[in-house]
Amino acid sequence: MESAVQERSGRTALRRMLVGAALVAIPAAVVVVVLGLGSAYAPVASTGAKAAGGGPDTYARLLVALPVILGACHLAGVLARRLGQPAVIGEIVAGILLGPSLFGIVWPAAFGWLFPGGVVSAINILSQLGLIFFMYLVGAEIDLDAVRRRGFTAVTVSQVSIALPMVCGIVLALGMYPAFGGDVGFLAFGLFIAVSMSVTAFPVLARILTDRGIAKTPLGALALTCAAVDDVAAWCLLAVVVAVSQGGTPSEVFLTVGLTLVFVVAMIYVVKPLLAKVLARVPESAVLAILLGGIMLSALATNEIGIHAIFGAFLFGVIAPRKDPVVARAAGKLGSVTLTLLLPLFFAYTGLHTEFSLLGSGSLWLWTVLITAVAVFAKWAGSTTAARLTGVGWRESLSLGALMNCRGLTELVVLNVGLQLKVISPAVFAMLVIMTLVSTIATAPALTLISRFKTRPPVQRRRKVDRTP
């Protein structure tokens, strides 16, 4: 087009000048008229009009804070990938560094300027919305049919890989409770520590497996299935913790559990078929609106029942008709915006609540090391032993143990729920964040290390792992 224009450049230039003149002259004339009228009519014009805007300060500050968070998280994500880690590790670390643990210490004035109360509460709201959208996406990714198909091995491995860390967590909680329990009952505190030991991050694991190109191998498929079961189990157990810590009396807890069961049954047997029918009939423009409404209403339902809002969103993801291409497309759009804009805000929100300075004394750091060691060991031992006992080869079993230790984002969600409910103190939160980071970061190097041990022929192992159709 540029060359065609140049042929007639003379005429075009003239026309452009005319257009330009018309563009400027007419409004200019009007403005002059208005200014004339204005000054004639009201000689005191534009005084006292200075007191403008009802608190646009928070909004302006948010327009600084959001790009800073976005930029920091994405750059850190790129850096993490360069270091052979999943991007999410970089994003989590960036969020923590933006919080009081680094940025707040190094430059307190800038920290206070960037994150005043209004901005923090805006980040809070946005990250909570982002979290339920993310939980929907996680739910929609979990393929319960695969669990059914893979059967006994996967379920046993994942259950043992939950049970052993939970028992170890309880033992650990017995030691921690006198120092860190506060006025929380041991039941809630112990259960929470137990759950936090047993988490595996399904979405992060999926990304590690895809990055390494082993998602489709027998080991990858087994790990993914185990992680899916672990994820569902973790949310169920966390729901129990929330119910226990929220409803004081046993009858209240019983009511919460009963209502949860009713809700789950209603979602699977009433909402699921209804939703599939409705989504197949409405125009594409309405699909995203229905998904968004459904996510929020499901989240509201579980929030009102007394377990956390995230369960409703997760369950809605599980029952949504993921195979419908229109739904998948709408979910993809929501996913992009959630992962790009809202999830970094969740990391920043987490970082703003993480204060490593609370671990000032040496004994707290010792506790952190102990917690991390127990968490890593219990998860690893549980997964490896169970896999070995169900007939999986040694190397695959060890790799599976390494993979199941990837706690990533799921653990952060769990920890934030615990902090919100005040089941754990900010100091314990900081310890568990460190445990999360260490065990997630260790996943990729551990896998590389294990893959160097080539002791057995691969054929035999593969047959054993992949024995279900």
Place this chain on the structure above:
Amino acid sequence: MESAVQERSGRTALRRMLVGAALVAIPAAVVVVVLGLGSAYAPVASTGAKAAGGGPDTYARLLVALPVILGACHLAGVLARRLGQPAVIGEIVAGILLGPSLFGIVWPAAFGWLFPGGVVSAINILSQLGLIFFMYLVGAEIDLDAVRRRGFTAVTVSQVSIALPMVCGIVLALGMYPAFGGDVGFLAFGLFIAVSMSVTAFPVLARILTDRGIAKTPLGALALTCAAVDDVAAWCLLAVVVAVSQGGTPSEVFLTVGLTLVFVVAMIYVVKPLLAKVLARVPESAVLAILLGGIMLSALATNEIGIHAIFGAFLFGVIAPRKDPVVARAAGKLGSVTLTLLLPLFFAYTGLHTEFSLLGSGSLWLWTVLITAVAVFAKWAGSTTAARLTGVGWRESLSLGALMNCRGLTELVVLNVGLQLKVISPAVFAMLVIMTLVSTIATAPALTLISRFKTRPPVQRRRKVDRTP
């Protein structure tokens, strides 16, 4: 797959039972152990843990309010389409009905419950973010090359269609100022009324033209080009109004105008080529993050300069490389979420600030009728006359006048800026909202009406309109 499973239903059923048993038995055993330990260790378990959560009430209420707003806006949009109106009209009306004008009067208790302060401020933040994302999309849709190609006719029509309403608006403002001016200078007030008369909504117009299948006709192309010029002109004029109402002294206004020019030049000659280069190089996952960051930083820049944040976002849309398919895809994702989730919140936000009860007395309603009449007449007369004078046929000229009266969403954005800056009072805001609704709703019926007058052969007219290549 279902049939394949049924063949081996016996084995599968057994396996499912085993899986189910493992799924239940292991966690149940752990929970029993924990409960036992818990009650042995701390018999006062789970008392005092009731005081949970730092104000999750706003969050829970938001999970009700957002689906209500989403549902109401989308249903009203569908209804509007059935009535031959663009969906956005229904969405705007739904937003207003959810505000104090109807819902607040009919059921004040429910209104207060659904929209407490925290929810309103959350809606505020979300809708302001939605607004700048929307302004980006509007900017990205405007094709300045088409304006250049269509040249003199389009620019003249659009400039006259701005100038006449502005002059009429000033005259109107002279009459309104004593009653409604408050302590705002006449310059700001008069200019604002003038701008609000002259607005045409480019995005709504585009949708009306597409709905009627006339977007590609000469009339449609001309109307779209005029509306694009009008849109740009409206934002420029509004920037002047904001600068005038914000900066008290002439030197301050001069500084604002100068900084704006520097910003625009920098965006076009520095940021635009740089952005195109960067976006072509980075991986697709980073494109959306860069766009989001760019939108927010541009919005921040214009906000700090002293014109409104929306200009920066709009300008960023104009300079973004829209023809890059990766950028277009990222913008499409952002667009879906913005239009589905955030724009209804903007309508609700507008509705929450619209109080028709402020127009209690008869004289205010008379003013409303007068404002509406002047706005519709001036825009129509200006567009029609200018089009006729540049050689467009009568029927097309009248249709163009009808189309340019479509004020829709753009006018609401302008009005909200005026209300935020306190250039207009809530009562004037309500009047102008009614004017917006009436003139936008009138567009489609007026077009239908005009199309019934078939007085001249279409060939001659078409040649005249489409005379630029």
